[in-house]
Amino acid sequence: MTFEETRGAALAAEGRLPSERVALVDLLDRLLAGGVVISGDLVLSIADIDLVRISIRALITSIRESEPYDVLDQP
Amino acid sequence: MAADAGTYLYAVARDAGTTLPADLTGMAGSAVRAITGSGLAAYVSTVPLDEFGEEPLRRSMEDLDWLDRTARAHHHVVEAVARLAPTVPVRLVTVYSGDDQVRALLDERHDDFEQALARVAGRREWGVKVYAGAGEGSSGDAPDEGARAASPGTAYLKRRQASLRSREEALRRAGARAEHVHDVLRSIAAASRRHRAQDPQLSGRAEGMVLNGAYLVDDDRGEEFARALEELRAQGGEIELTGPWAPYSFAVLDDPAGDVRGDGGAA
Numbered sequence: 001m002t003f004e005e006t007r008g009a010a011l012a013a014e015g016r017l018p019s020e021r022v023a024l025v026d027l028l029d030r031l032l033a034g035g036v037v038i039s040g041d042l043v044l045s046i047a048d049i050d051l052v053r054i055s056i057r058a059l060i061t062s063i064r065e066s067e068p069y070d071v072l073d074q075p
Numbered sequence: 076m077a078a079d080a081g082t083y084l085y086a087v088a089r090d091a092g093t094t095l096p097a098d099l100t101g102m103a104g105s106a107v108r109a110i111t112g113s114g115l116a117a118y119v120s121t122v123p124l125d126e127f128g129e130e131p132l133r134r135s136m137e138d139l140d141w142l143d144r145t146a147r148a149h150h151h152v153v154e155a156v157a158r159l160a161p162t163v164p165v166r167l168v169t170v171y172s173g174d175d176q177v178r179a180l181l182d183e184r185h186d187d188f189e190q191a192l193a194r195v196a197g198r199r200e201w202g203v204k205v206y207a208g209a210g211e212g213s214s215g216d217a218p219d220e221g222a223r224a225a226s227p228g229t230a231y232l233k234r235r236q237a238s239l240r241s242r243e244e245a246l247r248r249a250g251a252r253a254e255h256v257h258d259v260l261r262s263i264a265a266a267s268r269r270h271r272a273q274d275p276q277l278s279g280r281a282e283g284m285v286l287n288g289a290y291l292v293d294d295d296r297g298e299e300f301a302r303a304l305e306e307l308r309a310q311g312g313e314i315e316l317t318g319p320w321a322p323y324s325f326a327v328l329d330d331p332a333g334d335v336r337g338d339g340g341a342a
Contacts, residue, residue, distance in 0.1 A: 022317070025277040026202060027146050029270045029287065030323035035166035036087070036191065038180065038328070 081170040082177055083122040085152040086321075087188050089196075090116040091160035101152045102127070102145065110174055112181045115188055118156050119177055127170050157321040161196035163188065164323050187328045195322040198265055198291050201300065202317035204273070205256050205286035207249035246283075249312070253286035256307050256314065263300050264290035268324045282313070289324035 083102050090111045095118070099107045105120035125131055135141045146167060153164045171177050181188070261267035272284040292300045297319075308314050 022147075022150065024143050024146065025273055026317050027150055028142075029202075029273070030164075030200075030289075030320060031146050031149060031167040033270055034289075034323035034326060035164045036326045036328050037166045038084075038169060038184075 079124050080121050081124050081127055081172060082119045082174050083127060084165050084169045084171060084177060084180075085118045085120075085149060086156045086162050086164045087115055087117050087181070087192075088156050088160045088162040089192055090114050093159045095155060095159070099152065099155050100148075102148050107152050107155075110177050110181070112178055113185045115181045115185065116160075117177045117181055118152060119171075119174070120152075122170065124170075127168070132168065153321045153323075161192045162321055163191045163195060163326040163328075164321050165326075184328065191326060191328055194266070195291065195325055197295075198293050198322065199297070199319035200322045200324055201290050201292055201319060203256065203260060203286065203288045203290065203304065204278075204284055204315040204317070205249075205253045205288075206280060206282040206313045206315075207246065207285055208282070208312050249283070249285045252310075252312050257286055257288055259303055259307060260288065260290050260300065263296055263303055264292050266291040266325050270324070289320075291322055291325045 083105075085101060085107070090109075095107060095109065101107045101120040102122050103126065105122060107118055107120045109116040109118055111117075126135065135145075149167050153162065156162050157164075171180075257267070257269065268289045270287040270289060272287050275281060275283065278284055290300070304314065304316060
């Protein structure tokens with residue numbers, strides 16, 4: 001996992017970050033705690049996976065537990 | 076579709092009639108295609124269930140390299156779609172048994188997707204992280220007030236107390252700074268959310284993270300947001316910006332059954 005924040009911030013100022021520059025941990029904040037969760041007619045979703053190994057489980061639970069978002073002024 | 080293949084869903088967007096880059100690939104190099112219906116487009120690719128079935132995935136999820144590749148492949152597709160039209164990203168690893176199930180999803184949840192799209196259209200997500208400054212959140216410099224005490228033991232205890240007080244004070248200051256940054260930024264944002272602070276082992280930073288915020292900002296307030304961030308930076312302390320992101324942290328469907336799953340923090 002590389003840490004490219006300074007470069008990342010510079011790129012962010014220029015526009016969109018190339019995906020390979022995005023730090024994995026920032027991406028996982030969003031991909032594991034965000035995104036639409038669909039229940040129902042699925043083969044599988046990550047929400048269903050009972051993770052076994054401690055390292056990844058710790059990583060994922062540490063990322064998942066974030067506060068629900070707070071909408072200030074809905075259109 | 077073969078029984079040993081599934082349909083991996085990346086994102087749902089307004090069907091703007093635009094076409095994806097022909098060479099866009101998703102999971103394991105698979106071609107990305109759109110399933111359209113009711114004015115919506117679901118972006119999917121076919122994945123082998125010997126990698127994306129439940130049992131193999133249980134094993135793969137223990138592999139950080141696999142998770143890295145998968146997260147980046149997912150992100151790559153979401154970014155490409157979000158460039159074309161308002162988009163709600165779907166949670167990582169959402170797999171259907173076939174395209175028909177995805178078509179049914181667009182039909183059944185059409186209004187929910189429209190609502191979610193209306194929330195994020197014309198807005199982008201920015202990530203802002205605030206770290207405790209040098210000396211904040213670490214042991215800090217203990218004031219020397221115990222040095223002239225009567226005995227070495229008493230002097231040690233006094234220094235220790237002073238050090239703890241100074242550490243608590245520093246953390247309190249960093250926490251207050253985080254609240255201030257969050258309050259300023261969310262007053263500009265249409266919506267905000269605080270992700271859990273990243274563990275130092277994950278962030279690669281020794282200083283504690285005191286804010287890991289996500290802000291959904293109207294495109295025409297982007298400059299105002301950037302200016303506010305610069306002013307906050309000038310007030311001191313280290314602030315990092317990431318983005319713009321597709322609106323991952325704000326993609327929520329209001330479940331008709333009231334059965335909101337998956338977010339441990341959603342209460």
